[in-house]
Amino acid sequence: MLENISATRMEQLQLRRRVELASRGHKLLSQKRDEISRQLVKIAGELKPLRQQVEKELLETTRRFMMARATMEPEDMAAAIDMPTKQFALTIQFASIMSVKVPDLTKDISGEIMCYGFSTTSGELDVALRALERAFDSLIELAEKEKQAMLLATELQSTRRRVNVLEHVVIPDIQETIKYITDKMSEAERDNTSRLMKIADIIRG
16 A cells, blocks of 8 residues: 555655644544533533423322312313413524534413313312423423433534544554655665765776
8 A cells, every 4th residue: 555655755745734634633623522522511410400300390290180180070171171272382493512503492382371260170270280381391491401412422422433533543544654755765865875875986986
């Protein structure tokens, strides 16, 4: 492979420029890798308590709905939640973390979640629906953070591979080629010097 390399100063200069460029790329990618790792650690620290909060809120919501069912007639329960007037929309925008596009979720809620008469419903149903409203906020935040973590983890894996390829393959290969060219040029220079000395000896003789 190296035998096909043109052992010239021009080739050597081009390779030195390539290794400088690869080294700068390696430095920038290493910085990106480190920053993504830092962001992931930060998000991971937020995810655990957020998951616990969501689980707690959903458990409370489920418990409240069960209590509401126990204190209401089945047909009254069905009628109360059959035609909700509260509307929910989710807007997805994107932010950038180290050139990685991550979702930024915004909810748009209109209307009232309680759209029934109070004569046939239990107060537990009111509490259950309010608990469900609160759980929505935490669920949206959890979904946002988990998606961010997933995208950053994917980018981190890709960046690590690129850093490793530059560090262990590309830069060493170029440096080996530069060394090969340097050795070949030195050998050629020694041969030329030897020939010139022989010619000088012949002329002097």
